[in-house]
Amino acid sequence: MGKFLHAYLSPLDIRRAMPQVWDGFQTNIKLMVIAELLVLVFALLIAVVRGLPGRAALPLRGVAIAYTDFFRGTPLILVAFVVALGLPSLRLAVISNQSLFTYGIVALTLVYTAYVTEVYRAGIESVHPSQRMAARSLGLSYTQTLRHVVLPQAIRRVIPPLLNDFIGLQKDTAIISVIGLTEATAQAGFYSNDYFNYAGYTVAAIFFVVLTIPFARFTDNIIKQRELRERAQLV
Amino acid sequence: MSVNGGFVALDGVTKRFGEVTVLQGVDLDVDLHQVVCLIGASGSGKSTLLRCVNRLERVDAGTITVDGQTITGDGVDVNALRRKIGIVFQAFNLFPHMSVIDNVMLAPAKALGLSRAESRTRARELLDRIGLLDKAQEFPDRLSGGQQQRVAIVRALAMSPKLMLLDEITSALDPQLVSEVLNLVRELADSGMTMIIATHEMSFARECASKICFLDAGVILEQGPPEEIFIAPKNVRTREFLSRVIEAGRL
Numbered sequence: 001m002g003k004f005l006h007a008y009l010s011p012l013d014i015r016r017a018m019p020q021v022w023d024g025f026q027t028n029i030k031l032m033v034i035a036e037l038l039v040l041v042f043a044l045l046i047a048v049v050r051g052l053p054g055r056a057a058l059p060l061r062g063v064a065i066a067y068t069d070f071f072r073g074t075p076l077i078l079v080a081f082v083v084a085l086g087l088p089s090l091r092l093a094v095i096s097n098q099s100l101f102t103y104g105i106v107a108l109t110l111v112y113t114a115y116v117t118e119v120y121r122a123g124i125e126s127v128h129p130s131q132r133m134a135a136r137s138l139g140l141s142y143t144q145t146l147r148h149v150v151l152p153q154a155i156r157r158v159i160p161p162l163l164n165d166f167i168g169l170q171k172d173t174a175i176i177s178v179i180g181l182t183e184a185t186a187q188a189g190f191y192s193n194d195y196f197n198y199a200g201y202t203v204a205a206i207f208f209v210v211l212t213i214p215f216a217r218f219t220d221n222i223i224k225q226r227e228l229r230e231r232a233q234l235v
Numbered sequence: 236m237s238v239n240g241g242f243v244a245l246d247g248v249t250k251r252f253g254e255v256t257v258l259q260g261v262d263l264d265v266d267l268h269q270v271v272c273l274i275g276a277s278g279s280g281k282s283t284l285l286r287c288v289n290r291l292e293r294v295d296a297g298t299i300t301v302d303g304q305t306i307t308g309d310g311v312d313v314n315a316l317r318r319k320i321g322i323v324f325q326a327f328n329l330f331p332h333m334s335v336i337d338n339v340m341l342a343p344a345k346a347l348g349l350s351r352a353e354s355r356t357r358a359r360e361l362l363d364r365i366g367l368l369d370k371a372q373e374f375p376d377r378l379s380g381g382q383q384q385r386v387a388i389v390r391a392l393a394m395s396p397k398l399m400l401l402d403e404i405t406s407a408l409d410p411q412l413v414s415e416v417l418n419l420v421r422e423l424a425d426s427g428m429t430m431i432i433a434t435h436e437m438s439f440a441r442e443c444a445s446k447i448c449f450l451d452a453g454v455i456l457e458q459g460p461p462e463e464i465f466i467a468p469k470n471v472r473t474r475e476f477l478s479r480v481i482e483a484g485r486l
Contacts, residue, residue, distance in 0.1 A: 139318035
């Protein structure tokens with residue numbers, strides 16, 4: 001027990017590892033914020049493409065389906081290697097000369113866009129067809145109906161599962177350390193190598209947890225506010 | 236104008252859903268300012284007929300003209316067509332994520348391209364007319380069924396349609412809420428709005444309609460002025476239907 005406490009929870013080591021791990025964790029924060037914003041946009045785009053009607057849109061739908069199937073099924077660690085080690089070796093203009101940080105963003109975005117596309121799609125499909133019908137019968141076009149009637153309702157409904165995927169993404173920023181990006185996990189590793197103590201990992205774990213909890217409460221709160229405003233109240 | 240001379244003219248309209256024929260060779264003329272009530276059992280094709288008129292459904296055979304324009308077949312600008320035809324559904328179908336006034340403003344602002352100020356003025360006038368201006372900022376879920384349905388009606392009216400289609404708009408309402416909705420429809424009829432109304436409210440149909448059409452299994456079996464249909468129906472099926480309605484206490 002004493003050994004365990006010392007290895008993971010020694011107050012001295014926790015204090016000493018803190019600044020170093022924090023230094024790395026800032027990279028995680030940047031990774032997650034940028035990747036999440038990109039994922040929000042790209043996933044919505046692909047989900048909308050998947051829902052396009054008509055035979056003319058068939059090839060586009062096919063590409064969207066192939067993309068989600070592929071990247072949802074591929075481990076992030078593999079994608080990270082392929083992007084960060086593979087692309088530079090191709091010696092192509094621009095795409096071979098990016099920073100590890102950029103490659104990290106690309107890998108996270110590729111994989112998580114595939115997940116979130118499915119979340120959006122479930123939301124879009126959950127909007128009752130009578131809503132589209134009502135909008136179209138008022139003379140709104142397909143795009144206007146999507147923009148003003150379907151998507152606002154769909155997005156509201158998928159906020160909880162979306163949050164779930166984002167917590168997954170936040171944690172998976174640690175995987176990006178495998179390509180040599182110095183983030184919190186990597187810094188914790190350096191610390192353990194230097195001091196033969198694992199408290200750095202404990203600190204990194206605390207950072208990750210502390211970040212997700214307010215995020216979750218914040219989202220719960222948004223949902224509750226909306227319920228209060230829009231739904232009939234039980235008396 | 237169409238060859239038939241009606242503002243709305245259906246000529247031999249047939250609609251199938253898979254194996255089931257829902258409308259079979261329906262002919263119907265609706266003149267400007269006429270109120271035509273479609274009566275008949277559930278599943279007789281009333282709703283489908285209405286939905287064919289604003290192209291929510293495509294017909295399998297026959298033609299429909301609205302305001303002199305053929306709206307069946309390819310190359311029809313459905314958005315333009317629907318801008319001049321209002322439809323109200325049994326289930327209201329208000330947009331639950333928008334306030335009442337936003338529900339009414341949406342189509343004028345987006346489909347007609349009116350400015351926000353113009354659409355707001357128009358929406359406020361309409362809400363005031365139905366006595367719901369004080370609910371403008373509420374969300375639909377907070378309104379009673381009757382209030383929601385009246386909002387749905389003015390949402391359609393906000394587009395200044397030339398024709399209104401009402402699809403059993405009181406069927407989902409508690410009995411005590413029916414009259415507030417029907418009163419609004421009466422006002423519309425009095426103001427000269429051309430309407431096709433699918434309904435089970437026989438007293439209302441009798442009082443308001445210029446023409447009654449009895450549908451049975453996708454066919455208009457009998458049509459004529461209300462006095463004729465309700466007092467001296469010629470067709471035996473019409474008689475059966477009406478006597479069942481009377482037994483149920485709805486006339």
